[in-house]
Amino acid sequence: MEQIRSLSQLLDYAKKIGAEKGPKKLSVAMAEEAGLLTAIEEARKAGFAEAILVGNGDKMKAAAEQAGVNLANYEVIDERDEPSMGISAVSQVSSKKADIYMKGQIHTNNFLRAMLNKEVGLRKGKNTISHCYFHSVEGFDRIFFIADAAFNMYPDLAAKADITQNTVGLARAFGVAEPKVAVLAAVEVVNPDMPATLDAAALTQMNRRGQIKNCIVDGPFALDNAVSEESAKTKGIVSPVAGKADIFIVPNIDAGNMLAKGIVYFSKNETAGLILGASAPIVLTSRADSTRAKLLSIAAAVALSDFNK
Amino acid sequence: MTMQCKASLRGARGDGIDFLLAESKKGRSMTLALACPYGDDALGAACRAQREGVVRTILIGDEGKIRSLAERDGYDLSGISVVDEKNDDTAIERSVKMVSSGEADLLMKGLVKTSSLLKAVLDKEWGLRTGSLLSHLFLFEVPTLGGRVIGISDGGMNTYPDLNAKVKIVENAVACYHRIGVPQPKIAALAAVEVVNPDMPATLEAAALAKMNERGQIKGCLVDGPFALDNAVSEESARIKGISSPVAGNADMLLVPDIESGNFVGKVLLYMTGGKGAGVILGARKPIVLTSRFDSMETKLLSIALGAVVARS
Numbered sequence: 001m002e003q004i005r006s007l008s009q010l011l012d013y014a015k016k017i018g019a020e021k022g023p024k025k026l027s028v029a030m031a032e033e034a035g036l037l038t039a040i041e042e043a044r045k046a047g048f049a050e051a052i053l054v055g056n057g058d059k060m061k062a063a064a065e066q067a068g069v070n071l072a073n074y075e076v077i078d079e080r081d082e083p084s085m086g087i088s089a090v091s092q093v094s095s096k097k098a099d100i101y102m103k104g105q106i107h108t109n110n111f112l113r114a115m116l117n118k119e120v121g122l123r124k125g126k127n128t129i130s131h132c133y134f135h136s137v138e139g140f141d142r143i144f145f146i147a148d149a150a151f152n153m154y155p156d157l158a159a160k161a162d163i164t165q166n167t168v169g170l171a172r173a174f175g176v177a178e179p180k181v182a183v184l185a186a187v188e189v190v191n192p193d194m195p196a197t198l199d200a201a202a203l204t205q206m207n208r209r210g211q212i213k214n215c216i217v218d219g220p221f222a223l224d225n226a227v228s229e230e231s232a233k234t235k236g237i238v239s240p241v242a243g244k245a246d247i248f249i250v251p252n253i254d255a256g257n258m259l260a261k262g263i264v265y266f267s268k269n270e271t272a273g274l275i276l277g278a279s280a281p282i283v284l285t286s287r288a289d290s291t292r293a294k295l296l297s298i299a300a301a302v303a304l305s306d307f308n309k
Numbered sequence: 310m311t312m313q314c315k316a317s318l319r320g321a322r323g324d325g326i327d328f329l330l331a332e333s334k335k336g337r338s339m340t341l342a343l344a345c346p347y348g349d350d351a352l353g354a355a356c357r358a359q360r361e362g363v364v365r366t367i368l369i370g371d372e373g374k375i376r377s378l379a380e381r382d383g384y385d386l387s388g389i390s391v392v393d394e395k396n397d398d399t400a401i402e403r404s405v406k407m408v409s410s411g412e413a414d415l416l417m418k419g420l421v422k423t424s425s426l427l428k429a430v431l432d433k434e435w436g437l438r439t440g441s442l443l444s445h446l447f448l449f450e451v452p453t454l455g456g457r458v459i460g461i462s463d464g465g466m467n468t469y470p471d472l473n474a475k476v477k478i479v480e481n482a483v484a485c486y487h488r489i490g491v492p493q494p495k496i497a498a499l500a501a502v503e504v505v506n507p508d509m510p511a512t513l514e515a516a517a518l519a520k521m522n523e524r525g526q527i528k529g530c531l532v533d534g535p536f537a538l539d540n541a542v543s544e545e546s547a548r549i550k551g552i553s554s555p556v557a558g559n560a561d562m563l564l565v566p567d568i569e570s571g572n573f574v575g576k577v578l579l580y581m582t583g584g585k586g587a588g589v590i591l592g593a594r595k596p597i598v599l600t601s602r603f604d605s606m607e608t609k610l611l612s613i614a615l616g617a618v619v620a621r622s
Binding site (some may be wrong): 156157158188189190192197198200201202203204205206208209210211219220236237239 | 552
């Protein structure tokens with residue numbers, strides 16, 4: 001497949017999957033908010049998603065009316081308390097009746113608890129669940145993936161290896177055949193007093209020894225030499241990743257969050273996110289996200305679900 | 310400096326570690342200061358080194374005792390200067406000062422405690438410290454690998470070096486390799502496995518060292534790791550494990566994680582393969598030869614030769 005280089009192309013790609021192979025099915029926990037239903041409806045109309053809506057029947061009906069959405073186009077499951085909504089929605093995915101688990105108004109704790117449920121959840125062994133932001137930034141010819149800026153707070157090396165592999169899976173689903181992964185730190189040299197640089201070095205070797213696959217990992221990098229070939233050249237860094245990174249693995253949630261939000265607020269860009277590392281893609285958007293951002297997250301989940309088939 | 314020993318260290322079959330003897334005899338003779346040569350056969354080795362033209366020897370200690378020992382054991386002291394210092398500590402101090410003043414080029418320990426000698430070496434006023442870490446390098450000729458010469462550091466001096474210390478151990482060894490004619494030594498950072506395991510610190514430090522080398526923080530060599538011993542010395546084993554690295558199977562030096570592992574590997578090489586070797590302490594202004602009483606005469610002589618070659622540049 002051709003590499004997806006912008007988030008508009010991602011939408012086109014999701015539509016193509018819908019047209020050629022049929023829509024993917026979302027299972028939405030607590031689909032009781034109009035903005036959310038609007039995004040789901042757009043995805044349905046674009047032909048790449050349909051949905052099972054789980055929640056309080058009366059409240060879903062009210063939200064649908066407000067959004068101008070006809071619930072007759074959806075399968076609706078009436079549940080009255082949040083934990084049951086989570087379990088009911090996630091069960092649809094683990095039992096293969098749906099492809100993608102999506103969060104509605106349900107509290108994140110209840111949503112994730114259901115996802116981690118040993119019997120009906122989506123945990124893939126001990127694999128770390130992680131979040132990925134993906135951005136298309138004006139002036140760059142490719143999508144940037146940032147992980148983990150939202151879910152894992154202070155991941156250790158083993159978790160970072162999982163986060164990297166999870167994110168590589170998403171980039172590959174976007175048509176990046178062998179993603180270039182830059183493990184970020186404040187500097188591009190190994191400093192025994194800066195754990196992020198040590199983890200970066202370890203991840204590089206794990207990649208070389210085949211412990212992290214289907215990608216090229218290098219690090220530590222400072223952000224500049226990961227995105228700018230010029231900067232990498234000035235620093236004398238010879239690496240296929242330098243200046244060409246697709247994926248940024250950040251050392252912790254603080255640095256990652258500031259990087260992702262810096263991109264959102266300081267650049268012209270489009271941004272969306274996805275939860276990775278479970279046995280199915282997970283869409284976890286916030287009420288504050290625009291309909292477009294929600295739609296993009298659904299499109300990414302559709303692409304990933306299709307890639308993993 | 311052109312030397313012919315490169316190939317032998319890289320694993321050419323045949324000439325092995327004896328190139329050190331030939332190298333030590335080229336050019337100006339280096340002068341060895343041997344402190345308190347009262348036994349352990351350091352005296353015999355130093356006399357032989359003098360006779361074979363490996364070094365010029367100065368013996369520092371109780372002259373009467375030295376001469377009667379030499380007579381008893383049949384060592385020829387002709388041409389060897391003896392500096393009479395009856396007290397051990399004074400003899401050590403005098404020896405170290407001879408080296409720091411340039412009167413001698415390398416130091417060797419006789420029958421005194423290693424700690425006494427090192428204390429003198431590290432003296433701030435007249436010692437041999439450079440600000441670097443002292444580390445031990447042992448070069449082995451391994452008969453089972455066709456006489457290939459493989460170094461081990463540090464199996465003798467630093468007990469549990471942290472990452473910073475390992476960097477210095479590598480730098481010391483690299484300077485030594487350059488002097489013995491290997492311009493780009495291949496250094497394998499060893500662990501029990503060749504993969505990175507977050508629960509095994511040796512594998513993490515090996516990965517960090519490999520990266521530091523790539524980023525130009527450790528120069529003049531190729532460092533890779535982690536390696537298990539097999540895939541560091543055997544290309545076949547590296548191939549089976551699917552490791553592609555210029556160091557895999559071709560390591561010139563094994564950087565060991567701690568003194569126990571280094572000691573075990575070294576002693577296996579020395580006592581179970583019929584091999585011989587040469588050891589030296591690096592990181593001081595001049596090399597220090599510190600042999601053990603269990604080393605063969607050949608190994609002691611080679612150690613002096615190694616010290617002389619390192620001292621020359």
